[in-house]
Amino acid sequence: MNSVKLEQKDIQNVIKSLAYKTTWLFVPATKMPLVAKAFNSGADSVIVDLEDAVAQADKAQARAALKSYQDSDDYQPIWVRINQASSAEFAADIELCQQLPNLAGVILAKAEQASDIESIYQTTGLPVIALIESAIGLHNLDAMAGASGIVAFSYGFIDLCNDINVQIGTPAADIIANQIRYQLILTSKVHNLLAPIDTVYPDFSDSEGLEQRAQLWSQMGMSGMLCIHPKQVATVQAALRPSDTEIDFAKRVVAEYESTGQAVFKIDGNMVDAPVIERCQRLLSKVND
Template identity: 70%
Template structure:
């Protein structure tokens, strides 16, 4: 049991620390990888699943292996993540073989995850941390079981696929309710099983900066760790939206200073009662702000 826990903690540290932005690049456009890193994305995901037609997957794997070998020869390789195809699909085993041939990948995203055994199989075959993408009702129903899988680092989800499976109408108030329920389930399950906080789904309209900013503030306030991005221009918007306001920094600074100066466990600042949870949050905010800055 201890070895499993330690394994999970190690994977969590490797995979999601400070990774607020996870930017997809189609496996058919490997020339975009450098641009993706230049955008400021903390993690770049090469997509072998939805972004590649079935008849093009073999060619995409070959091209990615050549890219990997060339980058390693130049010593300029930046570790990428790889989204592989669903367990049981025709492409799944070939994707695993490719992962084994690229041992310095950052990790693997398993599309349409539905079983703990599939996550463990990916981890055992590749030795890499796995992020499970929840994209079906069956997968959502099994998240507690999957959370116990050896090698799992974090959850994310594909909301459009989930909506199709659950027959939820996208773009409606009902869809917003369902999305927040999914977020809550993933956040709670991840916390209970000592996983990294989950990663939010994509925001499809990459020209809607205001809407994206609102979405980022929502998931970050709920306690999620990052977001899947589909366009480089989204990266800067996400980073900006995650920055605390000057007012929040000033308040947190005063809280910590008063606590450390007075030693009081409960006190008031500007008429607001401050106790242990507020102090803890202030310290957390300042630590994150100083780290990101």
């Protein structure tokens, strides 16, 4: 039973380890054989879902399947999305997590209260990603960001839109989505959390739209994206891959800085100073990771 609380330095190590994980792929807990395929897709993290992807009548069976998977030789560390704290399934989900010491962490659906995050952390010892899906959750963002055990935020955009009466697929929804992203980015930065993880792109047949979405959230400073189909993984990763031109420029900037020690210089007529050097170093660290 995993009831030992992680020390804060361990939480910070978890955050560092997640820094370059860009793709988070869902698998329903009722379809555990798909977990191996999910990892084979190249996904950085796999999330086994006990919440929306599992019908109410199948919840107990799904938990049993997840327990069997952890006890198998095929086990790889997975994240588990559990049901919201106010649900009748929450206690059983937490009890299961206590029996799965090798989990990577817990994703709390419809997170709204800091106390719920802290309770999960204290009870299971596992890091928590809070999924914001309501106006109350968004309103309580700052409080949740300070909760013990939290490592990151993500959000469920359709649920949020339903809660605040925003029409999906409209220019207004795009405005709201970017406002949510900005709020999550700012709060995460202030509290030294992993940069937030973007919501799912529902149309898994629209690779062009997915690519544009991935480029958008990446340019805004988010760290990754929730995926609902294995073929989305490669599209997202390709969309985030820097061009050869960008890599070449970054290499020359870093080489010049390391060889001369100068804080300000020119490359191809462009002035380079500390922020540009830092950005180039960060780009190369991702490429070489």
